[in-house]
Amino acid sequence: MAQIELITGIDIGSSYTRIAIGEVNQDNDRVNIIGLSEGESSGVSKGTIRSIEEVVDSIITVKTRAEKMTSLAIDHAIVGISGSHITAQDSKGVIAVSRADGEIREDDVDRVLEAAQAVSVPPNCEIIHVLPRTFSIDNQTDIKDPIGMNGVRLEVEAQIIEGQSAHIKNLTKAISLSGINIDDLVLSSLASAEATLTERQKDLGVVLVNMGAATTSILVFEEGDILLVKVLPIGSAHITNDIAIGLRTNIDISEKIKIQYGSTLSGLSQGADQISFSQIDEQENGDFSRKYLAEIIEARVEEIFHMVDKELKAVGRSGKLPAGAILTGGGAKLSGLTEVAKKVFRLPAAIGFPIGVESAIDKLSNPEYATAVGLVKWGHINRGFQGSSRSSLMKIKGFGSIQAITGQFKSIIRIFKP
Known part of the structure; x- marks a missing residue:
């Protein structure tokens, strides 16, 4: 009988907490998503934890649903981290190759990556990824993979991803109080990319736009390398707020209106097409007007996409990514979103769904599960390589469990092709 390995991914957002459970068959090394669960998040605002107790309650609720669905206990997981507190800076590391014959080994790569971390990090921040x-x-x-090559001087150009220490500690504490050990802490947009992007898209040049409730994350790839990481403090909850103001109704009804009738295509809506509030709430x-609703939504979506395009211009890639824009997250479910993206970005655009996994669960085709499923894929790729430099040059490298690193999360990541 084939041995089965389980990997769990937990995505804690401002509006929803989602869990994905993957089963790895070691005979064929395929991941089968056997469990997906979600529930409303409490205690999280703009990607930042405001109440640990409420976050713990949210996690336990979703965890219990996932355990009932799969008849399995969840005691460890890969956890996503996001929020407007995430920042990035460029860095370089330089070392002398240690061996007399000049052959570069794993310890040389370790040392040069450590050297790249010698940057000025704000006192209230920690390095999450290099x-x-x-x-x-x-x-x-x-050079993509220097191991086995010869030389005297080894240098790396890298991007350092940082997060607020307080948020990292609060997140890890909430997960721990939920009865779950953390295998790795991963930037949510990196996990979404793992779930939705192909190697060809990364090589050609692509931007991943993950639209959460409170934040919109941007990740740009070109020639297989990460060119840009950015988190904007604006998301689909701002659209809900606009609807509440524009239609003079409460937030809960506005969210239902957005989900049931929301569209970004105001030009296709008829002004005479009226919708009664009683269809949403009898009281x-x-x-x-459906047209007025679409105008409200379209205006905010265009603003968000123009903010994304501003970041693309800053790295000289506005309108210059052949694989286009891939849209994920709960906000990506809005009707007509890709049309607005094509117009603003001047690029091809599509909704990103989890790929490269098997599942009999229909919900897997929803873009809001991209991060949770991506965390499972992340764990699958990294299993067995914890603490190995070779894993960083194969795909992604993590430095062990939370207990082993005493609060410091430093994953050396490679999105290059091996």
Whole structure:
């Protein structure tokens, strides 16, 4: 009988907490998603924890649903981290190759990546990831995997991803109080990319736009390397707020209106097409125009996408990514979203769904599960390579469990092709 390995991913957002459970068959090394559960998040605002007790209650509720669905106990997981507190900075590391014969080994890669971390980090922040872009050996540049090559001087260009120490500690504490050990802490947009992007898209050039409730995350790939990581403090909850103000109704009804009737295509809506509030809530009176609703939504979506495009312009990639824009997250379910993305970005655009996994669960095709499923895929790729430099050059490297690193989360990640 084939041995079965389980991997759990937990995505804690401002509006929803989602859990994905993957089963790995070691005979064929395939991941089968056997459990998906979600529930409303409490105690999280704009990606930041405001109440640990409420977050713990939310996690336990979703965890219990997942355990009932799969008849399995969840005691460890890969956990996503996001929020407007996430920042990135470029860095370089340089070392002398240690061996007399000049052959570069794993410990040399370890040392140069450690050297890249010698940057000025604000006292209230911690390094979450070090993302190597390219290595150089002596005068040879653009090297993807230096192990086994020869030289005297090894250099790496990397991007350092940082997060607020307080948020990291609060997140890990909430997970621990929920009865779950953390296997790794992973930037949510990286997990979403793992779930939805192909290697060809990363090579050609692509931007992943993950639209959460309170934040919108941006991740740009080109030639297989990460070019940009950014988290914007705006998301689909701002659309709900606009609807509440524009239609003069409460937030709960506004959210239902957005889900049931929301569209970004105001030009296709008829002004005479009226919707009664009583269709959403029997106690509500009056009606609203579908066209006016679409105008409200379209205006905010265009603003969000223009903010994304501003970041693309900053790295010289506005309108210059052949694989286009891939939209994920709960906000990506809005009707007509890809049309607005194509117009603003001047690029092809599509909704990103989890790929490369098997499942009999229909919900897997929803873009809001991209992060949770991506965390499972992350764990699958990294299993057995904890603490190994070779894993960073194969795909992604994590430095062990939370207990082993005493609160410091430093994953050396490679999104290059091996």
